[in-house]
Every structure is written in C-alpha cells, then in structure tokens.
Amino acid sequence: MTSQNVSVRVSEFIIGGLDLVQRPIAVGVVILIVYLVAVVANIINILFIINDQKLHKPMYLLICNLAVVDIMYTSSASPTMIGVLVAGVKTISYVPCLIQMFAFQLGWVMEMFALAVMAFDRLLAVSCPFHYHSYLTNARTLVLTYFLWMVGCCFVAVLPATVIPLPHCYSVLKYAFCDYPAVIRTTCVDPNYYFNLVSIIIFFLLFFTFSFICLSYIGIIFFVKLSSHSDKKKMGSTCLSHLIVVTCYYFPVFVLVILTRLGVVLTLEERNGLNIGSILVPSLVNPFVYCFRTNEIKNKIVNIFKKSIHLNIIK
Template sequence: MTLNNATIKVREFIIGGFDSLKMPMTVGVVILIVYVVAVLANIINILLILYDKKLHKPMYLLICNLAVVDILYTSSASPTMIGLLVAGVKTISYVPCLIQMFVFNLGTVMEMFALAVMAFDRLLAISCPFQYYNYLTNTRTLVLTYSLWIAGCGLAAFCPATVIPLPHCYSVLMYAFCDYPALIRTTCADHNYPNYYFNLVAIIIFFLVFFTFIFICLSYVGIIFFVKLSSNNEKKKMGSTCLSHLIVVTCYYCPVFIISILTRLGVVLTLEARNGLIIGSILGPSLVNPFVYCLRTKEIKDKIVNMFKKS
C-alpha cells in the first residue's frame, strides 16, 4: 500500500455525484416529498404506539424501534441530497461529513437488526402463542433493543475510524453524499490501495447481510412449519401478520445486496444506477414500513380510524 505525497488539508468536500443529472430539481423535489411523507408517517406511528397503553406490547415496541431506525436512516443522507438538488448546496464540511457517514452506517446496521428481531418476534408469537408474553416481556424487548443499538454504534464507528487517519488528495466526492466509498476515493491512494478498505468493509457487510438475512429466512422456515399445523383461520391470520414483515424485508435487502455484495463480486454499476439504488434503499423502506404496519396491523389501523371518526 503506497500513498501519494500531494496531500491537502480538507476543510470541506464538494459533492459531485449528481453533476451528470439532467433534471436535478425534479429529482430533488421527488426526494423531498418522499422524505417528508416518510418522516411524518414514522413519527405518527411512534406517537400512536407511545400514547396508547394498549399498544405497549413487545411487537409494537419493535415496530416503534423500526420507525426510529427509519427516521434516522432516511435523515442521514436525504437532507444533503435535497440541499444539493433543490438549493444547489454542493459542499459539506469535513466533520459533518464524517458524522453523516456514521449515522448512515448506523441506520444501515440497525435496519438489519430491527428486521431480524421482528422476524424472531413473529416466530415466537406463532410457535408459542400462550407463552409469548412470558418469553418476550416489554423489559426484555427494551434490553434487547438497547443492546442492538450499542452493537450497531460499535459497527458503524468502524468506517469513520478507518477514514480519519488517512490523508486526502481530493476534495470532490464521486457519489451523492458522504458514504464510505466516496470518502475512501478522496484519500491519497494508488489504484490498489482503496480495494483493501473496500474489501474489508464488504466482508463486514457481507456477514451482517448474510447472518441477518439467513436468520430471517430460518425464522420463516419455522413459521411455515407451525402454520402447516394450524387451522385455516389461523393460517390466514398468520399469513397476514408475516406478509407485512416480508414486504419490508424485500424492500430493504434487494438494493443493499446489489450495492454492497454484487459490486464487490464484479458487477459494474453506472453512477446513475448506483445513486438510484442508494436513494431507493434509503427512502424505500422508510416510506413503505409505516404504511405497511399501519394498514396491515389491526390495532394501529383501528386507532387511526377511531381518530378520524372523532375528528
């Protein structure tokens, strides 16, 4: 690993990921609308669960946690992209850039953890319906959630800790915001040097994606086994409950798998395709999650209907 000598003191980065975009204002307005709707919908979900004591149950606490993760995840990069595309703000200071990378990575990791825990919650509810609240109490749910946040912070801190010691030769970010690959490409490195860090992070992401996704799949294998032993009415109820989670899992894992894993295996993406997948992975789950759980979870749906009736 060799470094070039022409290092510079970077005080701010110039975001160049959207330079080739033909209609930046249109894309920016679409991102703005989706972002606002996603944040508001998740906030409503959180407030409904917090203020209704009947919803203070493990499943709804996990839905509330997922809503918090979604707000964090979509807020990590969306404001920067909106500012660039709508207001023309193309620069970001060094420290906020590192913070953005940390928050984005934290949202990425926590989304995986949240979906995996929710799959286990559904397995426990279907396989042990009568002992469910004995096994998974509110206290245990909160302790598990806090533990995952601590683990997520530790994993998310790896990327900034890797980037900070490296000298920089460039101040232009190739991508749409301060994600890890964009910052690594600004360092003073020869052709082979960045691949060491890209491959290192790819290995970590691969294991996170692999283990959480396999854990979710195994949970659903168990769910399918117990569903086969149930009556037709119970099958419909279980299927409705699990479909919500499957929709969310699909929306999240598909773009993450393409960007993080397939590109390391040789799949080449254009800048536009990469930006599209990144935007989709950030905004898609955050927009879909609250509506899926509001419309497909009876207690939350009934709560919203009663609020409109009263008003």
C-alpha cells in the same frame, strides 16, 4: 493511486455525484416530498404507539424501534441530497460529513438488526402463542433493542476509525452524499484494502441477519402448516407485513453490495439510484405497511378520522 498525489488539508468536501442528474430541481422536489412523508408517517406511528397503553407490547415496541431507525436512516442522507439538487449547496464540512457517514451506516446496520428481531418476534408468536408474553416481555424487548444499538455502534465505529487517520488527496465526493466508499476514495491510499475490510463486515452482517430471517420463516412455515385454517390466515397476514418490509430493504442492498463485489459494474447514475431507493423506499413503505396491515394501528387511525369528521359536522 500514484506517488504524485499530494495530500491536502480538507476542511470541506464537494458533492459531485449528482452533477449529471437531469432536471435536478424536479428530482430534488420528489426526494423532498418522499422524505417528508416518510418522516411524518414514522413519527405518527411512534406517537400512536407511545400514547396508547394497549400498544405497549413487544411487537409494537419493535415497530416503534423500526420507525426510529427509518427516521435516522433517511434523515442521514436525504437533506444533503435535497440541498444539492434543489438549493445547489454542494459543499459539506469535514466533521459533519463524518457524522453523516456514521449515522447513515448505523441506520443501514440497525435496519438489518430491527428486521431480524422482528422475524424472531413473529417466530415466537407463531410457535409459542400461549407463552409468547412470558418469553418476550416489554422489558426484555427494550434490553434487546438497547443491546443491538450498542452492537451496531461498535460495528459502524470501525468506519470513521479507519478514515480519520488517512491523508486526503481530493475534496470531491463521487457519490450523492458522505457514505464510506465516497469518503475513502478521496484519500491518498489504495482503497481496495479498506473496501475489502468493510466488505467482510458487511457480508457477515448481511449473511447473519438474512439467514436468521430465512430460518425464522422456515420455522414459521412449519408451525403454520400445523395450525387451523383461521390461524393460518391470521399468521399469514401478520407475517406478510414483515416480508414486504424485508423485500423493500434487502433487494437494493443485495444488488449494491453483493453483485457489485462479484463483478457487476454499475454506472454512477445506477448506483446513486439504487442508493437513493434503498434509503427512501423502506423508510416510506414501512410505516404504511404497519399502519394498514396492523389492525390496532389501522383502527386507531380510522377512529381519529371518524371523530374529526363528526366534530366538523357538529360545527
């Protein structure tokens, strides 16, 4: 940026990243529907797990944690985008913008941590089926989850810590909501230093979590080969749910983060599309994958519908 830029006191930002969207109301309604379905589905998963003592097991506690992460992740940005597209509310105050940025990035990081821990859980279940419940107890699962939330907060705290001291020269955000690149581009400083700083953190987290998941599945494949045919089928069904969730999350993230840093140029529409997809798709897919591919939760839903139909017939 040139020295001609004069810093201004920014009390609110204008979200300009969605100005070129054709048929904004239609797009906003679609986002609204997907958002509501995702939130309701995740809340239902959480309620099922909390209210059923039989589901108070490490795997289901991790599913519950993933549902909490998904709700926070999609709720951090979706209401703002819906407000811009449907209601035409394009402004957001400075402090809520920073809070949104922190919540979005924390959800982004915690999604990686949650998927990595779930891969470790599946590895333990496959490799040590007889000692699984003694190695990974409910208490240890809760402590591990709490620890990861603390670590996630520490990583993400770097972002507002680097933004708050900087002077701002612009009040228009180029992207669809208050994420870090959008906010840092409104400052009067050269953004490359801050982008490189955050890229180091992101690459570390992506490399660590994705490598951990891959290594876990290498171990799972090894132990599955040694198992009987019936055990292989059961293990494959259990791990497929996690693989679907991992793919839905990491694919857009790798395109957005890694390929763009390697020189791939995305238009504003392409970047916003990938951003929206990376927020909504995992949060929508995750609860349904675990509802329909986890027998205990699926059977519970079926029983509820059967009871509801039976009561309606009696009436």
